[in-house]
Amino acid sequence: MKKIILAAAAFGMLTGAAFSQAPNFDDPAEFAKQRDQLTAAFNGPADQPYLQYAGDSMADTASFKKEGPWTVCFSNAGVNNPWRVVGYTDMTEEVKLHPEIGTFTHVDAEGSDDKQIADIDDLLAGGNCSVLIVSPNSTAALTPAVEKACAAGLPVIVFDRGVTTDCPVTFVHPVGGYGFGIQAAEHIIANVPAGGKVLMLRILPGVDVLETRASGARNMFKEAGLTVLGEEFTDGDNAKTKSIVEDYLQRGTIDAVWMDAGATAVAAVEAFEDQGVDVPVVTGEDQQDYLQKWRDLGFKGIAPTYPTYQWRTAIIAAVNTLKGEQVPSPEWILPQPAITQDVLDQYINEKMPPLHYAMCGCEDMPNYPQAWGGTE
Amino acid sequence: MSAQSLPQATSPTRRLPRINPVYVLVVALILAIIVMNPAFGEPTGYMNFLKRVTALAILSAGALYVIVSGGFDLSVGSIMTLTVIGSSMLASNDPNSTYWIIPLMLGIGAVIGLINGLVVSYLKVPSLIATLGMMITLNGVAFMWSGGAPRGYLPDTFRFFGRYNITDVPIISLLPIAVICLVVFGAILWWGMHRTNFGRMLHAVGDNQQAARLAGVPVERVRISAFVVSALTAVLAGVILGGRAGVSVDIGSGFELQAITAAVIGGAQLLGGRGSVPATIAGALALEAIFTLLNLLGLAQPVRLVVQGLILIGAVAFATYQRKRAGR
Numbered sequence: 001m002k003k004i005i006l007a008a009a010a011f012g013m014l015t016g017a018a019f020s021q022a023p024n025f026d027d028p029a030e031f032a033k034q035r036d037q038l039t040a041a042f043n044g045p046a047d048q049p050y051l052q053y054a055g056d057s058m059a060d061t062a063s064f065k066k067e068g069p070w071t072v073c074f075s076n077a078g079v080n081n082p083w084r085v086v087g088y089t090d091m092t093e094e095v096k097l098h099p100e101i102g103t104f105t106h107v108d109a110e111g112s113d114d115k116q117i118a119d120i121d122d123l124l125a126g127g128n129c130s131v132l133i134v135s136p137n138s139t140a141a142l143t144p145a146v147e148k149a150c151a152a153g154l155p156v157i158v159f160d161r162g163v164t165t166d167c168p169v170t171f172v173h174p175v176g177g178y179g180f181g182i183q184a185a186e187h188i189i190a191n192v193p194a195g196g197k198v199l200m201l202r203i204l205p206g207v208d209v210l211e212t213r214a215s216g217a218r219n220m221f222k223e224a225g226l227t228v229l230g231e232e233f234t235d236g237d238n239a240k241t242k243s244i245v246e247d248y249l250q251r252g253t254i255d256a257v258w259m260d261a262g263a264t265a266v267a268a269v270e271a272f273e274d275q276g277v278d279v280p281v282v283t284g285e286d287q288q289d290y291l292q293k294w295r296d297l298g299f300k301g302i303a304p305t306y307p308t309y310q311w312r313t314a315i316i317a318a319v320n321t322l323k324g325e326q327v328p329s330p331e332w333i334l335p336q337p338a339i340t341q342d343v344l345d346q347y348i349n350e351k352m353p354p355l356h357y358a359m360c361g362c363e364d365m366p367n368y369p370q371a372w373g374g375t376e
Numbered sequence: 377m378s379a380q381s382l383p384q385a386t387s388p389t390r391r392l393p394r395i396n397p398v399y400v401l402v403v404a405l406i407l408a409i410i411v412m413n414p415a416f417g418e419p420t421g422y423m424n425f426l427k428r429v430t431a432l433a434i435l436s437a438g439a440l441y442v443i444v445s446g447g448f449d450l451s452v453g454s455i456m457t458l459t460v461i462g463s464s465m466l467a468s469n470d471p472n473s474t475y476w477i478i479p480l481m482l483g484i485g486a487v488i489g490l491i492n493g494l495v496v497s498y499l500k501v502p503s504l505i506a507t508l509g510m511m512i513t514l515n516g517v518a519f520m521w522s523g524g525a526p527r528g529y530l531p532d533t534f535r536f537f538g539r540y541n542i543t544d545v546p547i548i549s550l551l552p553i554a555v556i557c558l559v560v561f562g563a564i565l566w567w568g569m570h571r572t573n574f575g576r577m578l579h580a581v582g583d584n585q586q587a588a589r590l591a592g593v594p595v596e597r598v599r600i601s602a603f604v605v606s607a608l609t610a611v612l613a614g615v616i617l618g619g620r621a622g623v624s625v626d627i628g629s630g631f632e633l634q635a636i637t638a639a640v641i642g643g644a645q646l647l648g649g650r651g652s653v654p655a656t657i658a659g660a661l662a663l664e665a666i667f668t669l670l671n672l673l674g675l676a677q678p679v680r681l682v683v684q685g686l687i688l689i690g691a692v693a694f695a696t697y698q699r700k701r702a703g704r
Binding site: 080081084086236238251289355373 | 621671
């Protein structure tokens with residue numbers, strides 16, 4: 001399922017690239033900006049990362065103020081991978097915290113641009129929405145649909161992937177793809193001897209948030225004088241990942257494995273384990289299975305995150321807008337912490353499912369952990 | 377002039393010994409891999425390779441039953457996914473659960489195969505469509521079951537079959553459990569196809585259904601059994617692949633086509649009536665060897681895909697040409 005959405009996105013990017021200008025996945029200015037944001041101070045309560053924001057530019061939403069109960073409409077790109085499953089749970093739980101929300105309408109585009117455009121049309125035609133939240137399936141295709149919703153006078157909140165219009169009230173997202181790549185690459189550079197060999201494992205080419213992760217890391221490896229053994233695409237498949245790492249191991253040593261997403265990190269680690277080789281630096285993401293493997297084997301891991309708590313923030317932004325309160329705008333940039341060795345234990349929870357994303361900011365919610373598939 | 381060419385056409389020219397070209401292909405690929413990478417000749421090298429190929433080999437040998445009977449089974453990949461997802465959901469991290477989960481999964485597989493067979497035989501839905509529908513349905517079931525994010529690990533007792541090696545074995549030093557599975561199930565499937573009456577009836581049905589019926593073959597029962605065998609091997613392949621690599625939400629996707637490809641490289645005839653279990657297993661080895669070899673050459677991924685596609689077409693075209701020349 002994840003493959004289909006990524007393939008669709010990749011296809012969109014490829015055709016887009018062929019017929020317009022090539023999208024820029026290697027932008028030094030954006031790279032530098034995100035690098036600064038990783039360590040910048042964020043406004044807002046320290047223990048509630050989903051309420052924090054970078055910068056102090058705010059939007060005045062007094063014109064959208066409305067008496068409850070509200071109908072919050074959400075057009076979702078899909079719930080077709082574990083990250084989105086966790087995020088969507090964060091969101092539905094957040095909705096329950098706001099009694100002013102009378103109805104929460106969720107439409108799932110199942111990873112299709114066309115369906116999502118039609119979904120948004122249907123929501124507008126229904127005329128019941130007080131606010132529209134959009135998690136776009138792809139940037140270019142969904143921009144006109146979002147513009148149409150703005151033109152209809154609805155407050156619009158966009159999150160996760162962006163659109164190329166600033167008509168929404170705000171665009172909620174964490175620091176970004178370069179930031180993710182930087183965190184993993186910095187850890188590798190710090191822990192591998194000069195001239196060390198790095199294998200880069202990626203899901204698929206052509207998707208903006210993944211391309212920026214790779215280009216950020218690639219530049220840093222080059223600068224640091226590390227050798228990139230290869231960039232391989234795993235399709236997010238564990239078996240393929242394991243085979244790729246085994247093949248590279250037969251040809252020589254590997255000092256580090258850099259991953260653009262953590263779903264197959266455990267398979268990469270197992271390839272070393274089963275070969276009877278010491279596990280080198282293997283980067284991952286905040287899934288429980290990787291965090292636990294990292295603790296159990298004691299290799300040098302790091303888990304950059306693309307926090308799922310942004311799904312909560314989208315609801316909070318919608319609620320604040322309908323209350324007429326100020327909202328960080330045009331972007332609500334959330335912190336994007338990496339889980340390092342020092343804080344590893346506090347993110348591990350063996351009662352949670354293996355593909356639960358630890359950086360969910362959801363531990364303080366009433367239905368945690370059952371709603372996320374965990375046990376007390 | 378024609379007088380000169382005539383005897384040439386009738387007199388049997390010196391033929392190569394009738395050896396299935398897939399075996400030549402596998403040997404050539406393996407030799408090429410060893411030349412490129414001598415470490416492959418070590419037990420860890422080739423045993424890892426065999427371990428990797430086991431799931432596909434067993435799956436292809438099972439899918440061959442349906443192909444020989446004149447059908448297609450596109451649902452096998454989704455059965456593998458369902459097996460892995462279902463097992464991880466049911467196991468809930470309890471190592472003792474493996475003993476009832478694997479039989480349960482085999483039971484589910486048998487039911488799926490039975491439904492496939494009944495739909496094809498009695499509702500007369502073409503197997504391509506019937507199993508495509510089953511594939512979509514099962515992917516949906518697996519997705520519903522897990523909600524998109526599996527909620528459990530596969531316990532080590534389950535992963536035993538796909539992951540663990542017996543070490544300190546004389547001569548070969550290590551022996552993966554998966555390789556034992558490959559030999560055992562390969563032998564059973566070979567026996568069923570080539571040494572039983574059922575196997576002969578399978579060939580007869582695929583070759584000419586009408587003739588087989590007139591000769592007294594219970595066509596429906598034979599075809600249904602073929603789908604059941606195929607579904608059962610898909611469950612076994614799922615257990616082994618899940619054991620090797622762990623839980624993924626779409627672990628089996630693409631395997632249905634790889635299985636058919638392996639059978640065709642092994643010389644199976646797509647519309648039925650011809651096919652060999654050992655040659656199909658060799659076809660699976662060849663597929664995986666092509667993959668490994670291209671990896672070793674260090675070609676960029678796009679180039680590898682192009683070369684891989686061309687080798688596949690070439691191998692099948694060559695096999696077909698050989699068969700035609702041999703007049704079979």
